[in-house]
Amino acid sequence: MTLYSVEARLCASGALALAAGVLYYAGARGAEPLTPALGAWGGSLPTLLHSAAFALLALAVSAPWPRLAPWVCSGWLALEAGFELLQRDGTARVLEAALPSAPSWLRAYLDGTFDPLDVLAAAAGALLAFLIATCTMADAEDAR
Numbered sequence: 001m002t003l004y005s006v007e008a009r010l011c012a013s014g015a016l017a018l019a020a021g022v023l024y025y026a027g028a029r030g031a032e033p034l035t036p037a038l039g040a041w042g043g044s045l046p047t048l049l050h051s052a053a054f055a056l057l058a059l060a061v062s063a064p065w066p067r068l069a070p071w072v073c074s075g076w077l078a079l080e081a082g083f084e085l086l087q088r089d090g091t092a093r094v095l096e097a098a099l100p101s102a103p104s105w106l107r108a109y110l111d112g113t114f115d116p117l118d119v120l121a122a123a124a125g126a127l128l129a130f131l132i133a134t135c136t137m138a139d140a141e142d143a144r
Helices: 003-028 036-061 066-085 089-098 104-110 116-143
Strands: none
Touching: 003 036, 003 116, 036 066, 036 116, 066 116, 089 104
């Protein structure tokens, strides 16, 4: 397997995760869950898919440097968790008070709902991306 093939597989995996997220939003979001477990995690599934997708796309770019994989995944986890933490009531109120002329998109974001399961889902997505990248890169090494 060539480096190009590793990059292509990581890009395809990221695109698949993004497509799954779009399909979830289009069809299943707000619908009755199939099982109680999906009901509990269903609202956080887009966060897991988003975290995994963008970590995989970043891993495709950094594929020539496989030692960066843990840092790339940790970076996406930090970014996802940071944005989720911005929605906590106290943090959002402080930011809204400090930035009274904030753009409407930021005000709308800060009015979102903090969910600790979203932070766990972001961690699961980053871990999933790391595992996919590790397996993909290991296959490339074995093929040499």
